[in-house]
Amino acid sequence: xxxxxxxxxxxxxxxxxxxxxxxxxxxxxxxxxxxxxxxxxxxxxxxxxxxxxxxxxxxxxxxxxxxxxxxxxxxxxxxxxxxxxxxxxxxxxxxxxxxxxxxxxxxxxxxxxxxxxxxxxxxxxxxxxxxxxxxxxxxxxxxxxxxxxxxxxxxxxxxxxxxxxxxxxxxxxxxxxxxxxxxxxxxxxxxxxxxxxxxxxxxxxxxxxxxxxxxxxxxxxxxxxxxxxxxxxxxxxxxxxxxxxxxxxxxxxxxxxxxxxxxxxxxxxxxxxxxxxxxxxxxxxxxxxxxxxxxxxxxxxxxxxxxxxxxxxxxxxxxxxxxxxxxxxxxxxxxxxxxxxxxxxxxxxxxxxxxxxxxxxxxxxxxxxxxxxxxxxxxxxxxxxxxxxxxxxxxxxxxxxxxxxxxxxxxxxxxxxxxxxxxxxxxxxxxxxxxxxxxxxxxxxxxxxxxxxxxxxxxxxxxxxxxxxxxxxxxxxxxxxxxxxxxxxxxxxxxxxxxxxxxxxxxxxxxxxxxxxxxxxxxxxxxxxxxxxxxxxxxxxxxxxxxxxxxxxxxxxxxxxxxxxxxxxxxxxxxxxxxxxxxxxxxxxxxxxxxxxxxxxxxxxxxxxxxxxxxxxxxxxxxxxxxxxxxxxxxxxxxxxxxxxxxxxxxxxxxxxxxxxxxxxxxxxxxxxxxxxxxxxxxxxxxxxxxxxxxxxxxxxxxxxxxxxxxxxxxxxxxxxxxxxxxxxxxxxxxxxxxxxxxxxxxxxxxxxxxxxxxxxxxxxxxxxxxx
Amino acid sequence: xxxxxxxxxxxxxxxxxxxxxxxxxxxxxxxxxxxxxxxxxxxxxxxxxxxxxxxxxxxxxxxxxxxxxxxxxxxxxxxxxxxxxxxxxxxxxxxxxxxxxxxxxxxxxxxxxxxxxxxxxxxxxxxxxxxxxxxxxxxxxxxxxxxxxxxxxxxxxxxxxxxxxxxxx
Numbered sequence: 002x003x004x005x006x007x008x009x010x011x012x013x014x015x016x017x018x019x020x021x022x023x024x025x026x027x028x029x030x031x032x033x034x035x036x037x038x039x040x041x042x043x044x045x046x047x048x049x050x051x052x053x054x055x056x057x058x059x060x061x062x063x064x065x066x067x068x069x070x071x072x073x074x075x076x077x078x079x080x081x082x083x084x085x086x087x088x089x090x091x092x093x094x095x096x097x098x099x100x101x102x103x104x105x106x107x108x109x110x111x112x113x114x115x116x117x118x119x120x121x122x123x124x125x126x127x128x129x130x131x132x133x134x135x136x137x138x139x140x141x142x143x144x145x146x147x148x149x150x151x152x153x154x155x156x157x158x159x160x161x162x163x164x165x166x167x168x169x170x171x172x173x174x175x176x177x178x179x180x181x182x183x184x185x186x187x188x189x190x191x192x193x194x195x196x197x198x199x200x201x202x203x204x205x206x207x208x209x210x211x212x213x214x215x216x217x218x219x220x221x222x223x224x225x226x227x228x229x230x231x232x233x234x235x236x237x238x239x240x241x242x243x244x245x246x247x248x249x250x251x252x253x254x255x256x257x258x259x260x261x262x263x264x265x266x267x268x269x270x271x272x273x274x275x276x277x278x279x280x281x282x283x284x285x286x287x288x289x290x291x292x293x294x295x296x297x298x299x300x301x302x303x304x305x306x307x308x309x310x311x312x313x314x315x316x317x318x319x320x321x322x323x324x325x326x327x328x329x330x331x332x333x334x335x336x337x338x339x340x341x342x343x344x345x346x347x348x349x350x351x352x353x354x355x356x357x358x359x360x361x362x363x364x365x366x367x368x369x370x371x372x373x374x375x376x377x378x379x380x381x382x383x384x385x386x387x388x389x390x391x392x393x394x395x396x397x398x399x400x401x402x403x404x405x406x407x408x409x410x411x412x413x414x415x416x417x418x419x420x421x422x423x424x425x426x427x428x429x430x431x432x433x434x435x436x437x438x439x440x441x442x443x444x445x446x447x448x449x450x451x452x453x454x455x456x457x458x459x460x461x462x463x464x465x466x467x468x469x470x471x472x473x474x475x476x477x478x479x480x481x482x483x484x485x486x487x488x489x490x491x492x493x494x495x496x497x498x499x500x501x502x503x504x505x506x507x508x509x510x511x512x513x514x515x516x517x518x519x520x521x522x523x524x525x526x527x528x529x530x531x532x533x534x535x536x537x538x539x540x541x542x543x544x545x546x547x548x549x550x551x552x553x554x555x556x557x558x559x560x561x562x563x564x565x566x567x568x569x570x571x572x573x574x575x576x577x578x579x580x581x582x583x584x585x586x587x588x589x590x591x592x593x594x595x596x597x598x599x600x601x602x603x604x605x606x607x608x609x610x611x612x613x614x615x616x617x618x619x620x621x622x623x624x625x626x627x628x629x630x631x632x633x634x635x636x637x638x639x640x641x642x643x644x645x646x647x648x649x650x651x652x653x654x655x656x657x658x659x660x661x662x663x664x665x666x667x668x669x670x671x672x673x674x675x676x677x678x679x680x681x682x683x684x685x686x687x688x689x690x691x692x693x694x695x696x697x698x699x700x701x702x703x704x705x706x707x708x709x710x711x712x713x714x715x716x717x718x719x720x721x722x723x724x725x726x727x728x729x730x731x732x733x734x735x736x737x738x739x740x741x742x743x744x745x746x747x748x749x750x751x752x753x754x755x756x757x758x759x760x761x762x763x764x765x766x767x768x769x770x771x772x773x
Numbered sequence: 774x775x776x777x778x779x780x781x782x783x784x785x786x787x788x789x790x791x792x793x794x795x796x797x798x799x800x801x802x803x804x805x806x807x808x809x810x811x812x813x814x815x816x817x818x819x820x821x822x823x824x825x826x827x828x829x830x831x832x833x834x835x836x837x838x839x840x841x842x843x844x845x846x847x848x849x850x851x852x853x854x855x856x857x858x859x860x861x862x863x864x865x866x867x868x869x870x871x872x873x874x875x876x877x878x879x880x881x882x883x884x885x886x887x888x889x890x891x892x893x894x895x896x897x898x899x900x901x902x903x904x905x906x907x908x909x910x911x912x913x914x915x916x917x918x919x920x921x922x923x924x925x926x927x928x929x930x931x932x933x934x935x936x937x938x939x940x941x942x
Contacts (some may be wrong), residue, residue, distance in 0.1 A: 049862075055806065056805065061808070062798070224807070289774060305810050387797065671925060
């Protein structure tokens with residue numbers, strides 16, 4: 002992103018500073034914050050029965066007549082050219098219908114990248130797909146085989162012989178640092194932040210810490226592999242995909258194949274886990290191209306080995322954090338620098354320094370990050386991009402500083418939490434991280450923590466407690482659109498090309514719509530999951546609930562106008578303006594005058610209408626530019642570290658979240674827990690092993706990339722402050738990603754408390770405690 | 774030469790390479806059984822073969838010749854109804870995306886049998902006395918072959934625990 006973007010965002014922010022808050026979206030707090038009926042209550046998932054019966058259908062499960070199965074052959078060098086390509090044996094193998102290579106692949110354009118300004122694009126790896134003999138990363142697809150069965154396709158793929166002429170490749174992180182670039186902006190923020198003089202503050206500080214923290218490559222590892230079932234009908238393309246970017250995928254595929262967006266239909270009613278890894282990658286493009294060549298539908302379901310070659314992961318990071326503090330713990334200087342991998346063909350920032358710009362007040366700041374260009378598959382967003390590795394570094398450093406000061410880590414944070422954004426001066430929309438700490442500490446029993454490391458032991462096990470702050474910014478996407486259709490029986494159907502990958506999208510928006518329109522839950526249906534529905538922005542950035550919420554709110558306003566118009570003069574509502582009425586009890590009534598009421602059923606009946614439909618759109622999210630809007634959490638961990646083997650066992654986790662109002666405690670608790678469990682994996686076991694000599698990912702199976710299993714996961718206590726954010730739809734902020742943030746630091750801090758060893762490199766494998 | 778799947782006989786596939794998983798999903802359209810890793814690492818494809826849980830991706834269809842296969846589709850006594858454990862998963866929110874769920878449930882149904890039989894596990898404290906059925910650690914150890922990436926572990930364990938403490942499945 003560019004200087005131009007910085008200028009535009011900066012300009013709007015400045016302008017917003019002068020605009021009264023009540024002029025903005027959410028200027029008047031959403032009345033649903035006070036008027037909740039089903040919101041805030043425990044509701045089981047509406048799709049639960051289908052999911053537990055195996056009746057929810059995923060992308061690779063759509064039946065099609067004459068389906069062919071795809072298998073991929075991947076390059077084994079990181080950079081160079083294909084010099085030999087022998088496909089004869091594969092082409093004559095039983096059941097084979099097509100072998101596609103760069104020699105016969107159709108002409109295709111480079112996919113347009115994911116961007117915050119173009120919601121009709123979902124490309125991740127912005128390179129030509131099978132258009133030439135060039136190899137650009139180790140694992141690039143060099144051939145696709147289509148056969149009548151998967152077994153036949155897999156066998157034929159193994160018969161293809163490829164020869165290469167290797168070129169020099171950049172595959173070493175350390176070496177590439179010398180050529181690192183410094184982008185002008187990160188997401189929508191300026192990259193470089195300098196305020197005051199941190200170097201002077203570090204020299205003059207009563208206490209300071211200065212250390213390097215490292216996090217490795219991570220893979221999303223959803224249990225449903227990336228997969229698509231694809232068919233062409235003339236020049237119309239149908240893709241049953243596993244995606245968290247329906248309209249983005251449709252828009253990108255249209256550009257790739259030179260057709261109109263309206264000629265692409267993408268369906269994805271259920272996604273078997275996304276976490277950032279399910280947007281557009283090469284396999285959907287290759288599958289569609291092969292289907293076009295073969296003239297038959299194709300299923301391309303990636304093997305785990307193909308997934309690590311074709312679906313990018315979270316970039317590794319190397320971060321330096323230095324903190325300077327006065328004797329009372331107040332921060333005099335905060336430095337956060339570092340590197341991550343982001344080749345030019347990647348669209349995604351790993352913005353690990355963002356949290357450091359808002360979490361603590363400091364007299365001086367020096368924050369900037371650099372990107373490293375390697376010949377690798379593009380990195381991408383993974384749950385809490387930036388914040389997940391960023392909070393590991395910052396919150397480990399805060400723990401180190403507390404130890405240096407001889408101060409309780411919670412007290413250190415209390416002394417540094419700002420009352421407004423410490424850099425821009427923008428007011429918080431709502432923020433009370435210390436309440437989260439207080440509630441969490443009480444539940445956890447923080448007062449039982451021994452401050453001195455290595456104080457508690459049971460047999461071979463050293464026992465420790467730690468805490469850390471988690472953080473994730475609020476986001477609402479513009480353009481998210483819903484249609485509300487109200488029928489003659491008073492039933493409302495809400496539809497949008499939104500996504501369900503476990504968040505409970507339909508469940509929560511059904512509650513929202515019921516409360517918004519004054520209907521019982523049974524009178525609302527939510528339909529999501531394909532591009533025949535009104536435009537949906539992506540399921541990312543923890544933005545979908547707020548975006549859908551704003552769109553439903555906007556549509557409800559239009560519905561009121563339309564209903565008043567239909568009601569005409571022969572109604573108790575006659576003469577009222579939309580601002581004077583409210584939705585209640587399956588109808589409209591005048592605010593403060595309950596007798597002036599008419600039901601939806603009656604209004605539609607008198608107007609002789611079977612149904613009415615309105616659409617609403619999420620407006621420009623100006624609140625994000627006027628206010629400092631972040632969710633925060635306080636994470637607590639108690640764990641055991643074996644003094645013999647170095648093994649870490651997490652015994653207890655408590656997370657207390659300050660995320661605005663909680664809409665459905667049942668599904669929300671699950672999302673928080675889910676994020677925290679991914680945090681356990683990040684802390685203890687997850688590491689995609691990358692061979693720096695060859696640029697090849699070595700952990701090419703689920704057995705080699707260790708996600709938490711049941712025995713790794715203790716009971717996790719979840720609490721929340723439940724304070725509404727007056728600037729957001731329903732008073733809620735997104736909750737999908739914050740769960741993972743802060744967890745790795747809380748675990749590392751607890752491990753320090755247990756052992757006295759400070760491990761600054763994830764994951765916390767036993768060797769790091771034994772030999773550190 | 775037939776496999777009995779949820780009480781119905783099906784002829785064996787022609788190709789002996791076909792896994793039980795692919796046979797169910799691609800040949801019979803029984804897609805409730807999920808393909809996760811196709812290498813025995815994730816447990817999403819778990820089905821019950823003659824009362825014992827197996828990974829259908831590591832079982833050739835021909836190995837199931839003449840045997841009884843129970844899949845998620847056959848678990849409830851009637852088609853629209855739910856097995857009590859399926860209901861418990863919903864009640865405890867033991868699922869999010871729902872992709873690992875059928876494997877978790879099939880695995881748990883057979884695992885409850887193993888516990889009741891007294892089969893010890895890695896975490897069984899006293900091998901002579903046998904496992905204590907309702908202990909969460911026993912459930913966790915025995916369910917560790919079924920990965921969940923959304924992080925529904927607490928709800929899954931709670932659902933199984935409720936099942937163990939309540940009526941026999």
